[in-house]
Amino acid sequence: MSETREIALTVNGMRREATVPVRVMLADFLRHELLLTGTHLGCEHGVCGACTVLLDGRSARSCLLLAVQADGCEVMTVEGLAADGKALHPLQQAFHDHHGLQCGFCTPGILMTLVELLRDNPNPTEDDIRVGISGNLCRCTGYQNIVLAALDAAKRLRAAGPAP
Amino acid sequence: MKPPSFSYHDPRTTADAIALLGRLENAKLLAGGQSLMPMLNMRYVLPDHLIDLNRVGELRYIREGEGAVEIGAVEIGAMTLQRDIEFSEIVRRRCPLLHEAVAQVGHRQTRNRGTLGGSLCHLDPAAELVAVAAALDAKLSIAGGNGARAIDFAAFPVAYMTPALEPDELLTGVTFPCWRPDHGFAFVEFCRRHGDFAIVSAAALIEEDKDGKVTRASLTLGGMGPAPARAHGVERALIGEKVQEKRMREICESLRALEAVSDIHAPASYRQQLATVLSRRALLKAHDRAMAKRGT
Numbered sequence: 334m335s336e337t338r339e340i341a342l343t344v345n346g347m348r349r350e351a352t353v354p355v356r357v358m359l360a361d362f363l364r365h366e367l368l369l370t371g372t373h374l375g376c377e378h379g380v381c382g383a384c385t386v387l388l389d390g391r392s393a394r395s396c397l398l399l400a401v402q403a404d405g406c407e408v409m410t411v412e413g414l415a416a417d418g419k420a421l422h423p424l425q426q427a428f429h430d431h432h433g434l435q436c437g438f439c440t441p442g443i444l445m446t447l448v449e450l451l452r453d454n455p456n457p458t459e460d461d462i463r464v465g466i467s468g469n470l471c472r473c474t475g476y477q478n479i480v481l482a483a484l485d486a487a488k489r490l491r492a493a494g495p496a497p
Numbered sequence: 498m499k500p501p502s503f504s505y506h507d508p509r510t511t512a513d514a515i516a517l518l519g520r521l522e523n524a525k526l527l528a529g530g531q532s533l534m535p536m537l538n539m540r541y542v543l544p545d546h547l548i549d550l551n552r553v554g555e556l557r558y559i560r561e562g563e564g565a566v567e568i569g570a571v572e573i574g575a576m577t578l579q580r581d582i583e584f585s586e587i588v589r590r591r592c593p594l595l596h597e598a599v600a601q602v603g604h605r606q607t608r609n610r611g612t613l614g615g616s617l618c619h620l621d622p623a624a625e626l627v628a629v630a631a632a633l634d635a636k637l638s639i640a641g642g643n644g645a646r647a648i649d650f651a652a653f654p655v656a657y658m659t660p661a662l663e664p665d666e667l668l669t670g671v672t673f674p675c676w677r678p679d680h681g682f683a684f685v686e687f688c689r690r691h692g693d694f695a696i697v698s699a700a701a702l703i704e705e706d707k708d709g710k711v712t713r714a715s716l717t718l719g720g721m722g723p724a725p726a727r728a729h730g731v732e733r734a735l736i737g738e739k740v741q742e743k744r745m746r747e748i749c750e751s752l753r754a755l756e757a758v759s760d761i762h763a764p765a766s767y768r769q770q771l772a773t774v775l776s777r778r779a780l781l782k783a784h785d786r787a788m789a790k791r792g793t
Contacts, residue, residue: 336504355505355547358538377498378535382606391580391609397534398610401505402551446606467691468604 340404344369345413353400360384362400363410371411371441375470382469385442386410392449411441414448423493424448424486433482435473443469447483455491459484500537507549511556511640511669514548519642519665521546526667528576528615531607550576556614556669559585568675571595575614575668579626583608591675594632594682594702598625601684604692614668620658620724622758623694625684627654628719631727632700633673641666654724676713680704681787683779686719687771689762695720696763697771701779703740705787711735716780718772721757728752728776740784742777749776 335354342349344367351366358377363369363386375381377396384395387409414422421429424444434440443466450457450465457465462483463476471479506521508514518524525544527533528551536542550556556576561569571592573582582588582599589596602608602616602625616626617637629635635650642665655661662668676682681703686695698719704712714735716728734748750773757768 335502338505356500356502358499361499377538379531379607382604385606388609392606393610394531394606396538397530399505399530399549401507402530402549449605464691465605468606 338401338404340401342403342405343407345409346416351400355399355401357400358396359386359388359398359400359403359408360395362403363395363408366400369410369412373438373441375438380470381439381442382446382466383439383442385445385469387445387449390449390452392446409445409448411444414444422448423489424451424483427482427486427489428479431478431482431485433474433479439469439471439473443471443479447486451483451487451490455487457484457487498538500534501540501543503544503547505547505549507552509552509554511553511667514550514553514667515641515665517546517548518667521548524548526550526618528618529578529607529611530615531603531611532615532619532621550667557581558670559587561587561591562672568677570675571673572670573613573673574670575617576612577614579603579608579611579613579616580605582613592633592673594684594700595626595629595673597682598629598684598700601625601686601695607692613671617653617671618660618662618668620654620660621694622657622723622725623696623698623720625686625695625698625719628698628700628717628725629684630671630673631719631725632702632715632717633676634715636672636674637668638670638672639666640669645669651727657723676702677704679787679790680713681783681785681790683782683786685775685779685782687775697721697768697775699772699775699779701776701783703735703780703783703787705740705784705791707791709739709784709788709791711738711740714780716776718752718755718776721755721768721772723758726755728755731776735780740780742781745777745780749773749780752776 363372373383375383379394379397386395524546527549556574558574562572630650683701686698688695700717702715714732716731719725752772753769757765759765
């Protein structure tokens with residue numbers, strides 16, 4: 334009885350078309366249909382932030398969005414950060430260098446949140462970063478190294494100049 | 498935790514949305530989805546139809562309006578994103594209380610999707626935007642099968658999380674009357690974690706004369722009962738007073754008698770204590786800002 338719809342959207346720069354049940358969440362569509370399992374699902378009610386993706390450049394909880402709502406939109410997931418699949422994005426590299434992750438479950442959501450934050454505010458204070466990631470839960474790191482990594486990434490991104 | 502099956506509708510105009518509401522049984526309007534989607538995932542609500550308003554562009558706007566008094570008003574469409582309110586220069590300038598409160602709504606990721614109208618119609622008693630609507634005596638524009646109407650926000654909450662909307666009606670816009678440009682304002686809340694709903698919040702607005710005596714005041718407490726409560730007694734007591742710590746302590750003490758709910762977050766007595774403390778802080782902060790604007 335599940336109603337379906339055809340949707341077309343851009344995911345990490347690639348055009349994707351699919352027929353999806355209307356009740357399917359964007360997070361599940363990304364993971365099960367497109368096999369982009371980098372987007373993680375923690376709480377499935379918009380609290381933990383693990384499923385954060387960029388929708389038309391703005392961070393959003395993909396567990397609170399229907400896939401049909403992303404029709405015609407541009408979605409960016411953690412897989413889109415290291416575009417060529419080789420060199421890490423400066424933010425990812427900074428997380429690697431500063432031990433900004435332990436188990437890594439929350440990391441994709443935190444990275445996508447920070448991508449937006451650093452784009453809108455290239456020179457954030459520690460406080461800006463702590464407020465910025467307050468919607469992302471990490472149970473391993475105590476956030477300390479995440480904040481250090483974000484501050485360092487901001488510095489590296491500033492040195493590299495504005496993103497294309 | 499996945500939502501139940503439903504039929505999905507995404508109208509492009511308000512008129513189409515109203516027509517769908519009139520035609521479909523057990524339909525639910527979807528605004529930003531930051532509350533409804535969790536409720537669907539947890540199966541607290543089981544609608545047969547979901548009417549998604551996100552593609553109704555005419556419900557997204559922020560503009561300066563005429564308002565009832567010469568100072569004017571800010572008019573905001575029901576589907577305007579909380580994020581767009583947060584970064585609106587008009588809101589910052591004309592409705593600074595709303596600007597201060599919206600930044601305390603959830604997190605960046607939820608404000609990017611969450612809407613003004615969604616928050617007001619969800620009507621969580623502790624929601625920041627609900628308290629602001631009460632504090633500013635917002636006027637609500639409602640449209641339905643029988644045409645459009647406008648009501649005062651005070652008449653909007655009819656019961657716990659229940660807005661005064663007929664089944665075929667929807668909220669289209671909100672008018673926030675502005676205060677004098679030199680008014681003071683403050684929105685303060687207490688919650689255990691950043692981004693949570695407030696346990697109690699206090700919204701204060703004051704206008705003062707050149708001697709610093711209050712000529713107009715608004716004080717609202719959120720999170721106490723099923724809907725935000727205007728502290729009319731305190732508002733009256735403030736007229737003619739100078740806002741000073743000791744006097745505010747006395748005046749705000751009366752708020753301990755406000756009715757409050759007890760729940761998992763806090764007992765009633767704790768909320769009453771918060772009401773006295775947060776009100777005092779909000780009034781003092783509003784006064785400081787009014788003073789700074791006067792340059793005294």
